[in-house]
Amino acid sequence: MLVTDRYAVYDWVAPERRQVCWAHLLRDFERIAGRAGAAGSAGRRLLGLGRVMFRWRARGAGPAEFERLQARVHQALERGTRAGCRRTAQTCANLLAQEVSLWTFTRHAGVEPTNNAAEQALRTVVLKRKISGPTRSTRGQQFVARGFSAMESCRRQGRDLRGWMEQALRAWLGAGPMPSLLPGG
Numbered sequence: 001m002l003v004t005d006r007y008a009v010y011d012w013v014a015p016e017r018r019q020v021c022w023a024h025l026l027r028d029f030e031r032i033a034g035r036a037g038a039a040g041s042a043g044r045r046l047l048g049l050g051r052v053m054f055r056w057r058a059r060g061a062g063p064a065e066f067e068r069l070q071a072r073v074h075q076a077l078e079r080g081t082r083a084g085c086r087r088t089a090q091t092c093a094n095l096l097a098q099e100v101s102l103w104t105f106t107r108h109a110g111v112e113p114t115n116n117a118a119e120q121a122l123r124t125v126v127l128k129r130k131i132s133g134p135t136r137s138t139r140g141q142q143f144v145a146r147g148f149s150a151m152e153s154c155r156r157q158g159r160d161l162r163g164w165m166e167q168a169l170r171a172w173l174g175a176g177p178m179p180s181l182l183p184g185g
Contacts, residue, residue, distance in 0.1 A: 001108055003115040006094065019104035023114040025095075026050045032080070032088050039085035042092070045076045057105075057113060066106040074099065153181040 001017055004010040005024040029050055032043025049072055056065060077099075080092030095102065105111045150168075154161040167179040 001104060001111045003112055005115065006098065015098060015100045016104065016107075018101045019111050019113065020095075020098055020101045021113070021115040022050060022053060022102075025102070028091060032091065035085055035088060037085070038083040039080070039088040042076060042080035042083045042088060046073070046080065049073050049076060053113065063106045066103065070103055070106075073102070150181060157183055 001019060002010065002013050003019040003021055004013075005021050006028075010018065026047065029043050029047040033040055033047050035043060049069065053066075053069060053073075056069065074096070077092045077096050081089045081096070083089060083092075105113045150164065151161055153159075154164050164179050164181070167176060170176040171178040
């Protein structure tokens with residue numbers, strides 16, 4: 001399972017294997033809630049329902065309870081598509097198209113409704129980049145990004161980074177299979 005924001009680069013992931021981050025959704029709903037008229041009303045409704053989702057999640061609500069909330073969110077999104085604001089309508093239509101990905105956490109134990117842990121893991125990398133300055137080339141940026149990604153993936157999985165790097169180097173030299181960074185890989 002992959003927990004992401006709604007950035008289109010993640011559209012290659014099958015919707016049932018992806019969880020759209022509710023922290024990002026709340027920010028979208030806050031933006032919509034600040035608009036005038038029916039769009040603002042739809043945004044306030046979605047924002048309220050999003051907060052309900054977090055409260056229910058915190059108290060351990062089960063899938064049956066979330067079905068009721070899903071129906072209410074669906075209705076609010078449909079209302080948003082007819083709110084008379086092009087941007088609100090597009091956001092709501094996009095969310096309706098990704099609707100199965102909004103609720104993956106209700107179907108799969110262990111999947112979080114936000115990608116906050118991933119963003120917190122990146123915080124160290126972002127701070128290091130700000131302090132030390134950017135790299136001077138696209139290749140350098142990719143090297144740093146991939147290196148930190150491998151390091152954090154191994155750390156979170158309790159795997160030995162050095163061992164993984166040795167395997168990757170052997171594979172690159174043609175002396176073994178490429179190791180995976182996916183859990184259990």
